[in-house]
Amino acid sequence: MGQLDQRAGLQTAGGEIRASGVRHAGGPALPDEITKAGETAWAGQPALRSRSTPASFDAIVVGAGPAGTTAALALAQAGKRVLLLERGDYPGAKNMFGGMVAWCPAPEKLLPGFWSQAPWERAVTKRTLSIAAAGSTTSLIFQAAAESEAPTIGGGATSDRSLTGLTLFRPHFDRWYAEQAVAHGVTVLCGCRVEGLVRRGGQVVGVRVAGPDDIVEAPLVIACDGALSLLAAEAGLHSGVKAENMALGVRALYALSEEEIDARFGLVGREGATQEFLGCTGGVRGGGFIYTQTEALSVGLVLHLDSLKAQGVAPYELLERFVASPLVAPLLRGARLVEYSAHLLPEAGLRMTPRLQTAGLLVAGDAAGFCYTNGLTQEGMNLAMTSGLLAGRVAAEALEAGDVSAARLARYRRALEESFVLRDLRTYQKAIDFLHHDRLFTVYPRVVGALMEDLYRSDGRPKEKIRRLARRALKGELSVGQLVADIFRAGRAFV
Amino acid sequence: MIVDDIFDLVSYRVHPEPHIRLNQDTCRGCTHRACTFACPARCYTYSEERERVDFAYEACLECGTCLLVCDRGALDWSYPVGGCGVRFRLT
Numbered sequence: 001m002g003q004l005d006q007r008a009g010l011q012t013a014g015g016e017i018r019a020s021g022v023r024h025a026g027g028p029a030l031p032d033e034i035t036k037a038g039e040t041a042w043a044g045q046p047a048l049r050s051r052s053t054p055a056s057f058d059a060i061v062v063g064a065g066p067a068g069t070t071a072a073l074a075l076a077q078a079g080k081r082v083l084l085l086e087r088g089d090y091p092g093a094k095n096m097f098g099g100m101v102a103w104c105p106a107p108e109k110l111l112p113g114f115w116s117q118a119p120w121e122r123a124v125t126k127r128t129l130s131i132a133a134a135g136s137t138t139s140l141i142f143q144a145a146a147e148s149e150a151p152t153i154g155g156g157a158t159s160d161r162s163l164t165g166l167t168l169f170r171p172h173f174d175r176w177y178a179e180q181a182v183a184h185g186v187t188v189l190c191g192c193r194v195e196g197l198v199r200r201g202g203q204v205v206g207v208r209v210a211g212p213d214d215i216v217e218a219p220l221v222i223a224c225d226g227a228l229s230l231l232a233a234e235a236g237l238h239s240g241v242k243a244e245n246m247a248l249g250v251r252a253l254y255a256l257s258e259e260e261i262d263a264r265f266g267l268v269g270r271e272g273a274t275q276e277f278l279g280c281t282g283g284v285r286g287g288g289f290i291y292t293q294t295e296a297l298s299v300g301l302v303l304h305l306d307s308l309k310a311q312g313v314a315p316y317e318l319l320e321r322f323v324a325s326p327l328v329a330p331l332l333r334g335a336r337l338v339e340y341s342a343h344l345l346p347e348a349g350l351r352m353t354p355r356l357q358t359a360g361l362l363v364a365g366d367a368a369g370f371c372y373t374n375g376l377t378q379e380g381m382n383l384a385m386t387s388g389l390l391a392g393r394v395a396a397e398a399l400e401a402g403d404v405s406a407a408r409l410a411r412y413r414r415a416l417e418e419s420f421v422l423r424d425l426r427t428y429q430k431a432i433d434f435l436h437h438d439r440l441f442t443v444y445p446r447v448v449g450a451l452m453e454d455l456y457r458s459d460g461r462p463k464e465k466i467r468r469l470a471r472r473a474l475k476g477e478l479s480v481g482q483l484v485a486d487i488f489r490a491g492r493a494f495v
Numbered sequence: 496m497i498v499d500d501i502f503d504l505v506s507y508r509v510h511p512e513p514h515i516r517l518n519q520d521t522c523r524g525c526t527h528r529a530c531t532f533a534c535p536a537r538c539y540t541y542s543e544e545r546e547r548v549d550f551a552y553e554a555c556l557e558c559g560t561c562l563l564v565c566d567r568g569a570l571d572w573s574y575p576v577g578g579c580g581v582r583f584r585l586t
Contacts (some may be wrong), residue, residue, distance in 0.1 A: 089578040191578030243563040314532040316498040342535035
């Protein structure tokens with residue numbers, strides 16, 4: 001299979017990966033590395049360890065996720081010397097995602113044919129949103145036309161894959177992507193934890209990597225260090241990530257044969273499906289999900305952290321109940337649990353967007369809070385890659401001009417405002433806020449369940465029109481005033 | 496429960512030193528002890544006999560939940576040393 005061949009190719013395509021043996025006994029960790037074939041500058045880390053070595057890089061990118069690798073690649077293609085630092089011992093080692101990336105053109109601009117070459121699992125043609133109540137489940141199913149998953153779609157810069165997101169495994173995807181960056185001249189250093197920024201005269205001039213004496217300098221740093229956004233906080237671009245702006249994702253990965261997944265979800269070829277659930281989180285604001293990989297199912301919950309804290313319930317207990325529920329259990333019959341993971345997601349949209357630049361520093365991806373759900377779509381990786389592309393381009397131009405001041409780097413924010421990244425966050429800000437109302441996750445699933453059950457019920461008694469049924473479904477759950485207020489909110493959020 | 500089998504389900508390269516330190520003096524007096532249930536890896540447990548929250552870092556999934564639910568600032572929090580900690584698989 002092409003997919004497997006691509007994975008095997010990870011070992012050879014333009015670079016060399018050594019993933020074994022980080023040494024830490026009796027001394028500081030010596031990072032493993034991915035270097036360009038023939039490039040040995042980082043063996044033993046001499047440059048990294050010397051404070052007096054003049055900066056040999058134009059830019060340092062922190063974090064080899066989708067944002068960081070895109071930024072590094074954009075810089076390298078503009079002829080800049082880039083160091084990409086990753087704390088995991090390979091790119092993707094720290095990433096539990098395993099969900100669906102919404103298609104976006106950003107990486108195609110750097111690597112033509114990107115989406116036809118990247119190691120993805122299934123092209124999602126079927127998306128289901130299910131509202132779970134005690135006695136029933138009501139679903140909305142979106143199905144893209146047949147053949148929209150065909151591998152030729154999305155193969156070129158002009159073709160359209162906009163209806164089919166791709167499921168993928170980040171340990172595969174991030175590693176493959178970083179290798180492409182290596183082939184374009186990026187120096188990728190893995191197993192390297194960035195501990196903080198180096199600042200001089202109010203300007204960021206580098207990063208501390210292994211201890212107070214280990215620094216590496218460059219005129220520009222791009223922080224793509226993930227959801228906790230520690231570097232941007234250190235730079236004073238925000239005052240620390242807050243629980244009320246974040247969600248916790250917990251995920252169990254189940255191995256199941258390709259044929260069984262195809263049969264259970266009604267899929268053909270490389271088609272994939274996603275299913276999202278409301279009303280399955282024990283009263284905690286959040287939702288459940290199932291994503292189909294080629295031979296695995298990602299099953300999990302996303303839970304608003306402040307709500308989880310207030311409810312006093314453990315995420316793994318909710319996950320356990322979800323997995324055992326009639327919604328999910330039949331889909332997992334005979335499947336083997338192979339991995340468990342957890343990660344934080346930024347969830348508050350523009351309310352949590354930090355300042356995006358200061359002298360010598362740009363912030364992209366999750367670290368900039370570029371991740372959201374509006375209730376129907378969950379987007380993050382596409383925003384990460386697009387913000388990484390724009391950060392890399394603005395950075396390259398700034399380096400060219402010899403001006404990395406905050407004023408110059410503010411062009412990054414303007415570029416984001418013209419792109420779908422900040423526009424979508426603005427468009428859906430009210431939807432994002434709407435999703436922070438408890439009722440949506442507790443009362444409404446019950447009301448929808450009661451109403452739909454009455455509509456379908458046949459018990460020998462005369463039927464009633466929807467208005468009467470709705471009144472009964474709402475009884476004891478919600479006042480008319482609350483309902484009107486919520487309809488108004490939903491209208492402002494989506495209409 | 497899934498979390499009971501965390502060491503079978505997740506691969507780690509455990510560093511001999513913890514990457515998160517819990518300051519017991521600051522922790523004492525917390526009424527919600529949210530870390531003991533919110534941590535998805537169940538790294539924090541309340542000990543009735545010692546009357547304190549105990550912390551074990553080995554199963555940490557490096558998500559940051561504990562850092563955000565602790566409102567007393569009792570945690571000295573960092574990611575593990577480069578190359579250490581959780582390693583999600585190339586499944």
